[in-house]
Amino acid sequence: MLYNALLSLTAFMFCLSLFLVHRASVLENDFRKLQGDIMLQLNQPHSEGVNGKMAKMSKTREDIKPSVFQKAQSSLKISSRRVKREQNSCRVPTSFLQLRPNTNKQPDIRGNITVIPWTVSAQKGSTISQKENRIVVQEDGYYLVFGQVLFESPSTVMAHVIRSWSSSEAGKKSTQLLCCMREMSDKTYGNTCYSSGTVYLLQDDELELVIPDRPGALISTDTESTFFGVIQLN
Incomplete structure (x- = not known):
């Protein structure tokens, strides 16, 4: 009787071990697949999106900088000429x-x-x-x-x-x-x-x-x- 119980327990433990080994193998494969998908998303789509966005932003900055600089330079020249005219108009001639x-x-x-x-x-x-x-x-x-x-x-x-x-x-x-x-x-x-x-x-x-x-x-x-x-x- 006792022998039959031990034999049944041993068989159960063996089957449980096989099941656990199988599940571990499945989980490992799923993990590797998920890891590969994540790496693929990080290296390709995300990088392209970031680079494309940065390139677009850089291009936008390059388009804006000359225009802003030219306007500021033009405004500075106008202010300088105005100051010179005011100084000349207020200057007392030498006696x-x-x-x-x-x-x-x-x-x-x-x-x-x-x-x-x-x-x-x-x-x-x-x-x-x-x-x-x-x-x-x-x-x-x-x-x-x-x-x-x-x-x-x-x-x-x-x-x-x-x-x-x-x-x-x-x-x-x-x-x-x-x-x-x-x-x-x-x-x-x-x-x-x-x-x-x-x-x-x-x-x-x-x-x-x-x-x-x-x-x-x-x-x-x-x-x-x-x-x-x-x-x-x-």
């Missing part, structure tokens, strides 16, 4: 004034100082004007001051001085700005003395060119030889 000797008047001798009578040779703007034999500036700022005198006195040392007059509580104050000194030759009766420089001037400052310590100075009154002027720099 200048140049004087030449007045041949209808004689030099004015004040003690040991000789003052050349001047008249306007060239002028632009309204910030620099003439007042008698002086130049008056109407705005604070930097100015280029220049002067030249052609002396015709032989065998002596000649010079000219450019000075400014400023108002103060004590009255008018004189400041020497430029000076030119020239030793005349015995053989040549004509010698040019030129000076120039950049100075900072205040509103209502007056400038004049004088010849010191030479009351009998002989000078040329030609426009290209003797002149005095100021140019506004800012």
Whole structure:
């Protein structure tokens, strides 16, 4: 009896083992097939779709970039031209004034100082004007001051001085700005003395060119030889 039971149990276990082995084989085949399908989906359809989409997106970007860049560049050029036009329209022209000797008047001798009578040779703007034999500036700022005198006195040392007059509580104050000194030759009766420089001037400052310590100075009154002027720099 016991032997028959053991024999039946052994047969049952053997059949169960065969069944399990079979199921394991089927499951393994299904798993490999499913794995192959997944790999196929990943390597072919999905890749093609991604690449195609990326290519389309890249192409779209390439199509858009030049158009956007051109519009931005065009807008920048228009803005730049507009700014330049506005700057040019608001720019104040530079003022200048140049004087030449007045041949209808004689030099004015004040003690040991000789003052050349001047008249306007060239002028632009309204910030620099003439007042008698002086130049008056109407705005604070930097100015280029220049002067030249052609002396015709032989065998002596000649010079000219450019000075400014400023108002103060004590009255008018004189400041020497430029000076030119020239030793005349015995053989040549004509010698040019030129000076120039950049100075900072205040509103209502007056400038004049004088010849010191030479009351009998002989000078040329030609426009290209003797002149005095100021140019506004800012």
